[in-house]
Amino acid sequence: MPGTELNASAASLLGFLHAGEASGYELVKLAEKLIGDFWTLTRSQVYRELATLADRGLVRAGPAGPRARQPYRLTDEGRTAFAEWVTRPPGTEQIRYPLLLTIAFGSAVERERLLEFVAEHRALHESRLAGYRERVAAGGLDAYQRATLAFGLRYEQAVLEWMDELPGILAET
Numbered sequence: 001m002p003g004t005e006l007n008a009s010a011a012s013l014l015g016f017l018h019a020g021e022a023s024g025y026e027l028v029k030l031a032e033k034l035i036g037d038f039w040t041l042t043r044s045q046v047y048r049e050l051a052t053l054a055d056r057g058l059v060r061a062g063p064a065g066p067r068a069r070q071p072y073r074l075t076d077e078g079r080t081a082f083a084e085w086v087t088r089p090p091g092t093e094q095i096r097y098p099l100l101l102t103i104a105f106g107s108a109v110e111r112e113r114l115l116e117f118v119a120e121h122r123a124l125h126e127s128r129l130a131g132y133r134e135r136v137a138a139g140g141l142d143a144y145q146r147a148t149l150a151f152g153l154r155y156e157q158a159v160l161e162w163m164d165e166l167p168g169i170l171a172e173t
Contacts, residue, residue: 010058014079058077059078
């Protein structure tokens with residue numbers, strides 16, 4: 001179906017299915033592993049998108065297997081729709097960072113409480129940074145995966161540097 005508009009979540013599922021058929025459960029796990037740090041796909045969203053993609057003829061559902069897992073495979077129309085989507089210029093990013101939103105309204109929160117929030121988030125970012133470093137060290141990545149991880153490494157480093165500066169910045173208030 002040339003000209004078929006896809007949202008990014010549906011398109012990512014088509015992208016994953018280029019590697020071969022997969023069940024909704026497998027696609028959720030794959031999304032968590034490959035794009036979960038920068039793009040969220042919930043389990044309900046995956047199943048809803050798969051049903052829509054099947055209705056549109058972009059994927060074909062196979063017979064249910066063990067544990068009622070139903071495999072999906074990409075159709076020629078799905079390949080075409082994905083190719084059209086992936087070659088369009090991507091939109092600009094939007095930062096949706098709950099900690100940053102809380103800090104924006106920090107005048108309503110005690111400074112020490114804000115710093116507690118920062119400490120909690122710091123542990124998460126340190127863990128992500130360590131995980132990215134492990135994945136890079138393990139090797140076996142293609143150039144696109146390395147490029148994505150390079151961004152993740154730099155992002156986590158920048159967030160941690162910003163967190164280091166926060167006590168001084170917040171002391172100015």
